[in-house]
Amino acid sequence: DLEDAAATPCHPSIFVLAKFTRKLKDEDSSSAFSCRLKLGYPPDCVIFTTLINGYVHCDKLPLAAQLLNKIINLGFQPNIVTYGAIFKGLCRIGDNASALTLLTKMHSAAHCKPNLVIYNTIIDSLCKDSLLQQAMDLFSAIKTDGIQPNVVTYTSLIRGLYNTGCREEAKAVLTEMLKTNIAPTVVTYSTLVDMFCKDGNVKEAQATLQLMTHKGVTPNIFTYNALLDGYCLRGQMRDAKKLLDIMAQNGCEPDLVSLNSMINGYVKLKNIDKALTVLENMFQKGITPDVVTFNTLMDGSCKANRLTLARQLFTDMQAHGVTPDVVTYNSLIDGLCKCKRLDEAVGLLEDMEDKGIKPTTVTYNILMDSLCEAGQLEDAAKIFSDLVSKGFAA
Template identity: 70%
Template sequence: MLPQAAQLLNKIIKLDFQPDIVTYGAIFKGLCRIGDNASALTLLTKMHSAAHCKPNLVIYNTIIDSLCKDSLLQQAMDLFSAIKTDGIQPDVVTYNTLIRGFYNSGCREEAKGVLTEMLKSNITPDVTTFSILVDMFCKDGNVKEAQATLQLMTRKGVTPNIFTYNALLDGYCLRGQMEDAEKLLDIMTQNGCEPNVVMALLEDMEDKGIRPDIVTYNILMDSLCEAGQLEDAAKFFSDLVLKGLQPSLKTYNILVKGFCKKGLMNEADDVLRKMEKDGCLSEDIFLVMTFPRHYTTAIL
């Protein structure tokens, strides 16, 4: 389909019609999607020779991204240089693409070199830039530098995303820093990170053979209860018991409070009976059992 589209474009040009930037952009996007970098570069040369329409930054970024994905980094850098020669200012997407390309190919120093040039060019790093750096530092075992990067992005008003958090969590878990991992999960929930996102991270940890402890489960269950996802919280409670973890007093308190806030007193009572059976009752829980209506009103 795409070779036919390129042939059609050639015919259009020969017939002295003038395709616009949108037409060119669609062809480049299609060629790069199937990894036909050679045809994309050939078409780019032809576009340069056409007087009516010159390539824009979006087209350059599309080709650079395709070259980086195929580890054709020298060609990507050559095209990067051509952009500047043409008087076009690379943007944050251009730099992020190159940084990621070098990083994914194991060329850490080259990735840092592109970052340095980015900063010298007064291009402000975005969440993608910072996330790549956090991941790079963590995989290099330099978790402190990753932490510093996270703090820097926060100071600059850039909000971390799921990829940023996931990279740092991986770094903590790989080094056995579970307390730091749990603190980060807590920060995520406090910053309004969706519970489903935190659940996905927990599953990712387990897929990597990292066994979450009761503190991790407490953080997640508290987040789910605050979001009103009590059914999910209850499932996680059952899950942790099946995995041989011992619920703590805080675990029970989280569930009881969550159920009471929703007026689900039967469910709260079930948790209380299990607590009583396990010999795990606090003064607060005793009050719930003795004065359920008063306690429910108080926490609402």
């Protein structure tokens, strides 16, 4: 019985409140809370925080915020854990505006000031949403308040700045971090390796990997995969193969991401047979290919005019339980059109629609261009009519 459970003195009822807040209707958890008040058991911050955590856990942020306001109006003083739960929930759903508003309110409260964990939560969320100016302003504010940023703060900013193209600003933040004698973690180093590779600066990424090893920080799968992808994007497949061997020697077995990068690298070099060998190695290692694996291979096969292979891969992926997506179909349709196999291409359009996969403007444009080029204007007009009827702009 909910009322009996709620009446149990102090904190066994915390678990009841948490359970009911997470699993039952909103009024059930409120009922349990009300029952305690009616029966004379005083509420406290632990009870309030439990309820708020429950609401946050099941994405009922408005209820969590209402309860926070209610307890403040009742004269209770939420603690740092209570506020932390709300900030975590707001940032998880990307409601940065509400998080910043709450931060301002928290600053004005005399009893409880934000700590570095709360600042880091907000800064990381701002960076992920590319709100870099606000993130940098908050970064400056915490230093002005005498709070020393840590490696989590710096790593979030470096990643956020670099991902939005602010390369020099990211390097400046990194330099500041090193000057304050904050040791980078594996996450920081992995971020740097990924950043340098995406910028085409593989030598700098190599140097970063060597530095972290020298500093006693062990690279993880994310570090290795970032550098591996950098090699593959630049066609440095010998270096990529050596890195795979180093990974295995260091007890970091290549995963699906690693092998997908290898396949992509070989495909870019038009070495489809080498890419197929990587696929075979996947199966031997017990790694299940995904739609990215097959799409990369099919696109490469189509561009190499190996349509029979592409069709076989299309069959194989489904046999292995991998569902084709719009990218799969677009690659095959494009390959068939370039080989003047227009009837098969139109058949694939019908097949994808039958399977509930919505064509894109790219799909329609490939078909219409090819049909017009072949002089099949009536068929092209039918495709165009279908496009318009589905709401695409003419």
